Amino acid sequence: MIGFIHEQTYSSNSYMRKIILDLAMTLDGFIEGSNGEIDWCIMDDDMDFDGFLAGIDTIFYGRVSYDTWGNFQPDSSANETETNLWKNVHAKKKYVFSHQPRQDPGAIFISEDIQQRVSAIKQQEGKDIWLYGGASLIKTFIQSNLVDIYRISVHPIVLGKGKPLFEDLSERLYLKLVESRAFKSGVVQLIYNADTK
Template identity: 60%
Template sequence: MKKIILNLAVTLDGFIEGPKGEVDWCIMDDDMNFPDFLKSVDTIFYGRISYDEWGNYQADENADAAEKEMWNEIHSKNKFVFSSQNREDKNAVFISSDIIDKVNEVKNQPGRDIWLYGGANLIKTFINLNLIDVYKISVHPVALGSGKPLFENLSQRIALKLTDTRVFKSGVVELTYQPE
């Protein structure tokens, strides 16, 4: 069965976005080996706002080859968008009801794992429904003071078991947890 992996950057003070939605504090080091993570998944789960912003994003024509390749790899994945809007989109399947059943249906398909991309509302929903199999949280060495927190309005306490840590040259620390 596929696993749902929340792979997400967070600030030292626990925010996934700044107060105006900014993510310019996010660091992408070569030693993070993000391309290997992308190869480990064949599906991406988006919230509607994140999908509208990033689901079909194209790198600037002046972007380097690595960035263009990364976005091409992201766009090669199966995309599911969780939204109250049920719209037609040639690049994604929109899911507006029966979240648990639809998620389990996708998890039971053959293939690689699933990246829970976000945004914040979808992540909260998945946390509260206990749908996340792996939490891969990269803590960035910056404090914003305000913004969108990762863990907010939890319906219950989440017990997690640390399964791996990695430290990168930038000072980013990746913590990998599984629910207990």
């Protein structure tokens, strides 16, 4: 969930919103540890996460991720940078994909017709959309070919086991590398467009 997206010119006539899967991954291909742990994630100053957030106005969550992070507030000892980051995240429009629909003042819950609902959201005027996850929602979006841009930040750590990014694919997934960036921590960000051939 790290990176920068160049400023786009947004209009309903010339730009179709993109769904961006922007996340951290270990060198051996896991996005979470076996128990959902993400304590291995690194956030360098030069990753410009604020720049990434400036390019989106909507976030897609799974229910568990939303319940954990969708309304997260840093504690009183957090520095100004962290406080502003979460304030910026929470200013985005939030959709939650869940088999357990509910009324929530902070988000719109979607429990059926995922592909049709996602297509309708993409056609609305606005900026790009961050596919936050978690693992189950990411798997569903990948299998349904709903991801337009993969922004994978590969961390210099090997877990040995955990929840893989890519699993249970029925066919090969072809991607086109459009950018790569190396950060001082050793994290390497790889940005791919989904190949629609």
